[in-house]
Amino acid sequence: xxxxxxxxxxxxxxxxxxxxxxxxxxxxxxxxxxxxxxxxxxxxxxxxxxxxxxxxxxxxxxxxxxxxxxxxxxxxxxxxxxxxxxxxxxxxxxxxxxxxxxxxxxxxxxxxxxxxxxxxxxxxxxxxxxxxxxxxxxxxxxxxxxxxxxxxxxxxxxxxxxxxxxxxxxxxxxxxxxxxxxxxxxxxxxxxxxxxxxxxxxxxxxxxxxxxxxxxxxxxxxxxxxxxxxxxxxxxxxxxxxxxxxxxxxxxxxxxxxxxxxxxxxxxxx
Amino acid sequence: xxxxxxxxxxxxxxxxxxxxxxxxxxxxxxxxxxxxxxxxxxxxxxxxxxxxxxxxxxxxxxxxxxxxxxxxxxxxxxxxxxxxxxxxxxxxxxxxxxxxxxxxxxxxxxxxxxxxxxxxxxxxxxxxxxxxxxxxxxxxxxxxxxxxxxxxxxxxxxxxxxxxxxxxxxxxxxxxxxxxxxxxxxxxxxxxxxxxxxxxxxxxxxxxxxxxxxxxxxxxxxxxxxxxxxxxxxxxxxxxxxxxxxxxxxxxxxxxxxxxxxxxxxxx
Numbered sequence: 397x398x399x400x401x402x403x404x405x406x407x408x409x410x411x412x413x414x415x416x417x418x419x420x421x422x423x424x425x426x427x428x429x430x431x432x433x434x435x436x437x438x439x440x441x442x443x444x445x446x447x448x449x450x451x452x453x454x455x456x457x458x459x460x461x462x463x464x465x466x467x468x469x470x471x472x473x474x475x476x477x478x479x480x481x482x483x484x485x486x487x488x489x490x491x492x493x494x495x496x497x498x499x500x501x502x503x504x505x506x507x508x509x510x511x512x513x514x515x516x517x518x519x520x521x522x523x524x525x526x527x528x529x530x531x532x533x534x535x536x537x538x539x540x541x542x543x544x545x546x547x548x549x550x551x552x553x554x555x556x557x558x559x560x561x562x563x564x565x566x567x568x569x570x571x572x573x574x575x576x577x578x579x580x581x582x583x584x585x586x587x588x589x590x591x592x593x594x595x596x597x598x599x600x601x602x603x604x605x606x607x608x609x610x611x612x613x614x615x616x617x618x619x620x621x622x623x624x625x626x627x628x629x630x631x632x633x634x635x636x637x638x639x640x641x642x643x644x645x646x647x648x649x650x651x652x653x654x655x656x657x658x659x660x661x662x663x664x665x666x
Numbered sequence: 667x668x669x670x671x672x673x674x675x676x677x678x679x680x681x682x683x684x685x686x687x688x689x690x691x692x693x694x695x696x697x698x699x700x701x702x703x704x705x706x707x708x709x710x711x712x713x714x715x716x717x718x719x720x721x722x723x724x725x726x727x728x729x730x731x732x733x734x735x736x737x738x739x740x741x742x743x744x745x746x747x748x749x750x751x752x753x754x755x756x757x758x759x760x761x762x763x764x765x766x767x768x769x770x771x772x773x774x775x776x777x778x779x780x781x782x783x784x785x786x787x788x789x790x791x792x793x794x795x796x797x798x799x800x801x802x803x804x805x806x807x808x809x810x811x812x813x814x815x816x817x818x819x820x821x822x823x824x825x826x827x828x829x830x831x832x833x834x835x836x837x838x839x840x841x842x843x844x845x846x847x848x849x850x851x852x853x854x855x856x857x858x859x860x861x862x863x864x865x866x867x868x869x870x871x872x873x874x875x876x877x878x879x880x881x882x883x884x885x886x887x888x889x890x891x892x893x894x895x896x897x898x899x900x901x902x903x904x905x906x907x908x909x910x911x912x913x914x915x916x917x918x919x920x921x922x923x924x925x926x927x928x929x930x931x932x933x934x
Contacts, residue, residue: 409753419787420783422787480685483685484685495688501693506866506908507870508889509912512889512902513698605893606893638775642775646771653767
């Protein structure tokens with residue numbers, strides 16, 4: 397009875413893991429071949445897709461553009477969200493609640509609606525050109541900042557309130573107290589908010605479509621267009637991109653685990 | 667001049683930039699779509715857009731279709747994810763955190779690339795994927811959103827106090843009764859937040875459908891098609907209706923969830 401239950405449990409986990417990973421891994425295998433469709437016979441290894449990915453100007457520009465956009469908007473979000481969280485935390489109850497609620501709007505709202513409404517305000521009503529990248533960056537900042545705000549808030553609650561007062565008593569200006577005492581205390585929250593912002597921006601499709609310049613593409617918008625188009629060499633080059641991203645994500649997760657494991661060990665020793 | 671300003675600033679004032687930002691780029695866009703939804707191209711007040719939504723068979727059909735897709739996706743995710751979260755949270759495996767990571771790791775791979783992978787597999791299996799649009803869309807959506815169901819369920823199930831299940835068993839409940847009357851009710855907050863995290867996006871995320879069939883039948887895609895025809899007024903009306911649906915669902919579920927609706931996106 398007990399072993400049957402155990403086998404059933406393991407089988408279920410294995411089945412779902414297969415559902416999750418078989419498509420990604422098969423795509424990875426086929427990315428090293430000349431095949432244009434998954435499922436056919438494999439005749440030898442080829443790095444054609446990887447070469448296209450790195451040599452095609454359009455693909456390279458698109459990937460670098462996506463990364464630049466993600467880092468840039470995450471940085472703005474981190475600053476805006478951190479200051480906002482500190483300010484809101486020490487504000488009066490009503491102001492605090494209002495900011496909290498407004499902050500929640502982009503979190504629960506559909507990205508389609510967020511993107512479309514920003515497009516109507518900025519591009520249709522205020523006539524800000526899409527080519528200026530202003531709507532695109534603003535859109536990504538709207539998407540990301542609430543999550544920075546949410547990851548800094550718990551840190552503020554844990555922080556000892558007297559630290560800031562002590563710094564002021566010892567002669568620090570508010571700016572110094574903020575930079576040298578408060579910000580370092582909040583750093584883990586700010587960092588995880590920043591990382592979250594980067595991943596949200598990298599993954600975004602909807603806000604990007606509604607606010608991007610017509611000549612600019614992020615990975616998401618580019619992939620969607622490429623799957624509709626007929627260019628097979630571009631399509632299979634994206635398999636290579638998917639494989640590279642998969643490897644990077646796995647490496648990052650493993651690294652994070654190793655680091656947190658080490659940290660725990662040193663903490664135990666201390 | 668700047669120095670005196672620096673000396674005098676107050677911590678509260680730090681929220682001014684963000685508050686202004688929220689008003690300008692979060693509240694204002696919503697007010698603008700309300701305005702556009704009830705005006706026509708020449709800027710005159712009208713209910714035409716609202717009437718069109720309810721009289722046009724296409725838009726109503728799309729609304730029902732996306733609700734059906736969203737409901738089916740949520741049900742599939744729940745049926746898959748609950749046992750996974752349950753097994754993981756009960757397991758005595760020392761590195762179960764690693765296992766959990768395996769289940770949520772795809773979240774960090776760009777979702778359009780994941781759907782590309784899934785599309786290739788579905789094509790290889792079914793030859794003609796357009797034969798089963800509903801089924802394939804639900805598979806695609808579940809593939810995309812599964813981690814968002816697993817995480818909140820796992821969080822809520824692993825918080826569950828073991829002594830409660832042991833007490834129930836001591837008092838004579840069999841495994842099934844323990845599950846139905848102790849574990850399941852205690853995991854309701856996790857279920858609710860998982861359901862919201864899958865239901866809302868799957869109602870509007872038309873990219874999955876778009877990529878699988880090059881055609882779209884889902885609420886969000888209406889906005890997309892009005893966008894490509896520069897019809898801001900009708901697009902705003904659809905956005906407004908979606909906004910109201912989302913608002914109602916969020917209000918209804920907020921009463922039950924224990925404030926971890928962002929848990930899935932917040933795992934870092």
